[in-house]
Amino acid sequence: MDLSINFAGIKSPNPFWLASAPPTNSGYQIMKAFDAGWGGAVWKTLGVPVVNVSSRYGSVNYRNTRMAGFNNIELITDRPLADNLREIEEVKKYFPNHAVIASLMVETKEQWHAIIKDVQNAGADGIELNFGCPHGMCERGMGSAVGQEPEVLQTIVGWVMEAAKIPVITKLSPNISHITDPGLAAVKGGTDAISLINTIKSIVGIDLDTYAPYPVVDGKGSNGGYCGPAVKPIALQMLRELACDKEINKVPISGIGGIETWRDVVEFILLGATSVQVCTAAMHYGFGIVREMEAGLIQFMKDKGYTTIYDFAGKALPNVTEWKHLNLKHKVVANINPDKCVGCELCYIACDDGAHQAIGLTEGSRVPHIIEENCVGCNLCSLVCPVEGCITMQKRDDGTQHLTWDERTKANNIPVTFNDELAGGRHHWVPAPVDALKNKRKDMRR
Amino acid sequence: MAEYKRPSSELEFEANFAQKKPLMNSTEAYYESSRCLFCYDAPCMNACPTHIDIPLFIKQIHTGNVEGAAKTIYDSNWMGNACAKVCPTGVLCEGACVYNNQHVKPIEIGRLQNYATLAAIKQNKKIAEPGVPNGKKVAIIGAGPAGLSAACELRTLGYMVDVFEAKAKPTGLTVYGVAPYKINNEEALQEEEYLQKQLGYNVFYNKPINTSEQLKEIESSYDAVFLGVGLGTTASLGIPGEDGSNVIGAVEFIEDLRMKHHTIKIPSRVVVIGGGNTAMDAASESARMGAEKVTLAYRRDKAGMGAYKFEYDLALSAGVTSLFNASPVEITAQGVKFIRTQEVNGKLENIAGSEFTLECDLVIKATGQAKMGSLLKQISGVQLDKSNRIVVNMETYQTGNPKYFAGGDAVNGGAEVVNGAYEGKMAAKGIDKWLKTGK
Missing domain, CATH: 3.50.50.60 (FAD/NAD(P)-binding domain)
Incomplete structure (x- = not known):
């Protein structure tokens, strides 16, 4: 088994890279990370050093999970360039086979050319262009201010390519309607690779005593950049959009956004990423978290018979399609395993209040039952059920029929008027409105 | 050997009677409350004789509305704090927790309830107010x-x-x-x-x-x-010697203990007569007071005891030994004279000639209250x-x-x-x- 990658010419012993962020602020941290098992690191963004505020991070805790979502208002490096360059050189001396990528963010063409020369001389294996930060730097015309203007982005990538002798990765901001616009601009500008997502513009919460957003800086706050496990679905979607675009997918993509476990890693690779970058998980658990990712990835590859990550990179892409191509004849219904059911009745109330009134309570038992004729197969009950494998969705169609919205549209077989006979829910039973007021539970009465 | 050293100070008494449901700290309450599933028509709530909206108060604890949690509890039960500590939760709310059905530890509802109510009490939070006087x-x-x-x-x-x-x-x-x-x-x-x-x-x-x-x-x-x-007071057994100075009713014994703590002296050999929860308490307490040999004597077999299993287990864990199918016939200065019993067709019968005496210094009658x-x-x-x-x-x-x-x-x-x-x-x-x- 070979976990190594060659990402647009950047070689790395494995696909696990630290994203440009606080964990890559110094040579000390990066050496520690490489020693722990990380294959590469994107150095905390270099540029004209900044001045940071105290109180920089905020988080979204969900139930007993800390930092399910995480945001920051920290800027790019506040350390002098010379210090960073010296440390890049030293890291490369100790870890010549690991990937050290310099993240850069400057303003003028001259600055770009100068800093590229500097990091190349220091021995960096690649360059990542930070066009993503949605806080602070964008107010100064950098970061997401560039990522949100495809033409500007393309111009700057062009400047970079004039000077770069090592591979260039363009890092995109998700704070945009169509991720393919900056993606295409980066490719047109000549980038060697793309990475995404950078953080999402966010307010993670408000202090209920001071009425200031977190993280609070002397009674005030600013929008931050959101990341952590909560953003993964957004990242996966954007990754897939780029990976499916025939112009953009000529360059490799490094996936970023909420990656914490081997499952996340595999999912990003299946949607076309050939390197992954991690920040929040390392900030939460330390560099040791890579052990679980690596072990899980190896196990997965072994189970599936893959020898390199390229064996399965992008394998999920053909299965991601437009809604109109989904089979309308596919039919699943929920099934409750009474031996596993604990009787919380969350499926019942979720279905009755939040879905299609397709679960009934059973007299004398806490195990609810599925009313199959009402079940639209929405999955909700199986999602709320707290027991592993208790509610499963079972296939009811025989697999012989296939009819999509697209096909129905072409066949003039779709509802077009407000009260169309072809309305999908036309013959679906729903209770009478007044039934809502009958049989109310005692504790729900007001 | 006694499991417990005789307490000679309030501190030692407290150690021997360490709280079975100690107060949770805020971190414990945070994590424990996070586990609640917020069941529909929650079985815990139905198992509570006062029907406290348990899923609601647990959610309130978790979202930092501890005062609101206390209010939810007191809305249903004016003894919210006492019940949190003394209720047999294992057979009531916690026993009904759906987690039990998959062998997952049930939510510690009693301790969460104690956490919320005690916080309100300690901070003197206003959770109720008198109604408009109606003159009655x-x-x-x-x-x-x-x-x-x-x-x-x-x-x-x-x-x-x-x-x-x-x-x-x-x-x-x-x-x-x-x-x-x-x-x-x-x-x-x-x-x-x-x-x-x-x-x-x-x-x-x-x-x-x-x-x-x-x-x-x-x-x-x-x-x-x-x-x-x-x-x-404790009901009479109707046997000779039960008015002796070496005999005390369980209710009176426990009251004495609750009021005087370590200052009462428990002799070394104690026999507790009875099979209910009060008998378990009295036996357990005698052992925790440093009695060397505490025997729980019950006239029927183990299965016939009225006590909750967890109360019996608690007594055993304190070092109490049990004696089943032994019915007291007389109490003397030496101890208790028992006769062996057996169940015949559902009726308890004494076995003729099986009398024996168990020597002891104190007899506690836990035979119900009059x-x-x-x-x-x-x-x-x-x-x-x-x-x-x-x-x-x-x-x-x-x-x-x-x-x-x-x-x-x-x-x-x-x-x-x-x-x-x-x-x-x-x-x-x-x-x-x-x-x-x-x-």
């Missing part, structure tokens, strides 16, 4: 869980309430009868103080009501009377069943004499604090209904 007065006899619960509820409905208590302290068996490792005196009393401060009922201590003259006076001065008189029949029989119209329990309408808790309502042990024959709390509250609603509608 209710007398309550007995400041136990049922009486106090009725008092609180009646105050919220605008009644003036006077509580007459025979003893020097409120809360009845919560302070006088429950094992000290379930709740300590301070915690038992502070909840009452907290509620009395907000609701303003009067309690007259050391004021036993036991003559017909007293009853008549009360009857003429108040619009309604609630009987929360509980039960009496009923307060003599007092109750003085009230005309109040009916008692053949076990001398007061007969009430199970919805309004009104007795045969319409002016009298009753609840708690005097009605149910001896149950948990939570049952008394529920019945007192229901009786208060019954009183309110009767005084407002005449029905």
